[in-house]
Amino acid sequence: MMRLPRIDKATPVEWPESTLMAWQALEERVSRDALSIGKGGAFQRLVKLIEACSRRGQDLPDEVYQSRPGVRALTWLWLQSETIRDGYLHQESLEAMLSSQDEQLSRMAVIQLAQLYFREHDRLSKDEKGLMESLGVILVQQVDAIQSRARIQGRDVIAVIHREGWLMENNGPASLVEKCLETGLPLDDFVARLGLEGYMDGRFGEVCRAIYYIRELEKVPVGEHHDVLNEIxxxxxxxxxxxxxxxxxxxxxxxxxDRTEGEPSDLWQDVILTIAGDPRVSGTNRQxxxxxxxxxxxxxxxVRGWLAKEDLKLFLEAVEQYGLDSRDEGLNNMFPARKKFLxxxxxxxxxxxxRLMLGSKAEFFVKRILDKEMLSSYAKMDGQMSDKAVIYLDCGQFHIVEGSHSFKIWLYQERPDPSLVNYDKNYYSHSDLTIKLPRQYRRDHKGKRYTGITHYPTTWRRKVIEFLVDHDVELDWPALFTRQEWLDQKYQHGIPVKNGSRLKTYEGG
Structure with a gap:
């Protein structure tokens, strides 16, 4: 089949208008002729036969696979009709076609299968695993056989596949992008060099561009916006x-x-969660x-470590909003100190x-504030905990379970219970957190201390620090207070030292 090279009318070469018009007319005539080749009376009759079988839900007769017009009709309909593809395109039909044709398909049938491969690509395996791979293998075999019989090598897709057989492999798009980057050419120019222009409008081309975006992503400044993020x-x-x-x-x-060190930008974190969802879910979760x-x-x-900050944000917003809406004076008074500490x-x-836990009322406040922006996962609480928010923090050397309202701040030397980060468990009661958790801890960690500290305004942070110091935890203590609160703490109670006097001269900080 003749294949005319395209003329770029935007090039600086001076083409006479009459030449351009004549060439365009020739291109259109060749395209029309190409569509009509091999589509005579027998072809049309078999197209109607296949369509009739599809409407009736019948198997195709042997004639479709055994005759040249039948194979051309079927491969053409696979391109034209999703219904025909769904009904008759599978590994068995490909095998039947090959065996009935003595393993030698016509050039037209192979071209139509190549068009199908490039247009549908991985979508071919959507309902039947491995179908794309099988078609790729068949195409390479058939193309090689055609080229071995040909006296003159053409310039169509048959020649491209023969020359660039790697295109038919599973990682064909990735290989194309890699080879393109090695040349330094823009993607479209490299595709034109291969001779694949006109075959990149389908899924194969879409996958190539997606992989090309990956290469672009490697160059985007960390945390910053780039159009490629909108595509990914x-x-x-x-x-x-x-x-x-x-x-x-x-x-x-x-x-x-991997490129993010420390805390991610909100933009990059949102992209990650949009693609993959929150990783703090059960390991059996489909996503x-x-x-x-x-x-x-x-x-x-x-990423779970990054999202701990998101949990804190949600926890604080739930507590603050509940205090404001309920006009709970006690909750509002203790909120700033808890917020600064955390x-x-x-x-x-x-x-x-x-791990964030929200009662039904606290959940309502958070959802009302964030609307559809809420990407974080959380466990639920109800009953006595319906108006409360609780957060569990794994701090390495120590662990905290902190809640709103009159809920104590619980400190543990070791992780109190694996269920706190077992995302199969997504419901907690007041009893779970205040009775069962300490009891389980005593059983699992004999000799390891824990404590529950009531939020008395003048003492709770001092007691927290004393517990941590006694267990060799060293932190920047002033960071847990406002400047004035730290001055008051320092001069009233001094700096705690392990198993010693709680009053000590403060030196710096």
Whole structure:
């Protein structure tokens, strides 16, 4: 089949208008002729036969697979009709077609299968795993056979596949992008050099562009906005195949997570959560298995550590809003001190993980404030805890369970119970947190201390510091207070020392 090279009318070469018009007319005539080749009476009859079988839900007769017009009709309809593809495109039909044709398909049928491969690509395996791979193998075999019989090598897609057989491999799009980057050419120019222009409008081209975005993402300044971020979060991009079983979204997540040191920007964190969801869910959760499990524990734990700050934000917003709406004077009075204390812990980077728990009323306040922006996961509480918010903080050397209202601040030397970070458990009662948790801790950690401290305004932070100092925890204590509160603390109670006098001359800070 003749294939005319395209003329770029925007080039500086001076083409006479009559030449351009004649060339355009020739292009259109060749395109029309190409569509009509091999589509005579037998072809049309078999198209109608296949369509009739599809409407009736019948198997295709042997004639479709055994005759050349039948194979051309079927491969053409696979391109034209999603219904025909769903009904008759599968591994068995490909095998039947090959065996009936003595393993040699016509050039037209192979071209139509190539068009199908590039247009649908990974979508071929949506309902039947491995279908894309099978079609790729068939195309390489058929193309090689055609080229071995040809006296003159053409310039169509048959020649491209013969020359660039790697395009038919599972990681064909990734290989294309890698080879493109090696040349330094823009993607479209490299595609034109290969001879694939006109075959990049479907899913294959979409996957190539998605992988190209990954390469761009590696160059975006850490934490900053770039148009590629808007593309990466699209499901059609993030779910595009990348390498092996990995998708483009997995590659993007690895880059965003690995390139971020310390706290992520809100923008990058939101992109990560939009693609993969919150990693603080059960390991059996479908989305966790799909997106987080392939990334490995180190990346999962890193992001969970980032999200501890999100939990704190939600906890503080729930407590503050409830105090304001209910005009609870006691809650409002104690809120600033709790907020400063918790934010001081986070500012020192000691918080490694967290778990947020919201009663139904607290949940209402948070959702009302954030509306659809709430990406964090949380456990629920009800009954006595309906108006409360509780946060668990894993601080490495110590652990905290802190709640709103009259809920005590509980301190533990060791993690009190694995269920606090077991995301299969998503409901807690007052009894779970104040009776069962300490009891479980005594049973599991004999000789390891814990304490529950009531939030008396003048004493609770001093007692927290004393507990921590006695267990060799060293923190920037002034960061847990306002400047005036720290001065009052320092001069009234001194600086705690382990197992010693609580009053000590303060030196600096």
């Amino acid at each position: 979060v699209k499901e059609s991009v993030s779910k595009a195949p990348y390498q092996g079983s990995m998708r483009v979204g997995h590659a993007a997540l690895k880059i965003l997570i 966790f298995a799909e997106w987080w499990a392939p990334l490995g524990d180190d990346r999962v734990n890193k 934010e001081g812990l986070f500012s020192q980077g000691v918080v490694r993980n967290s």
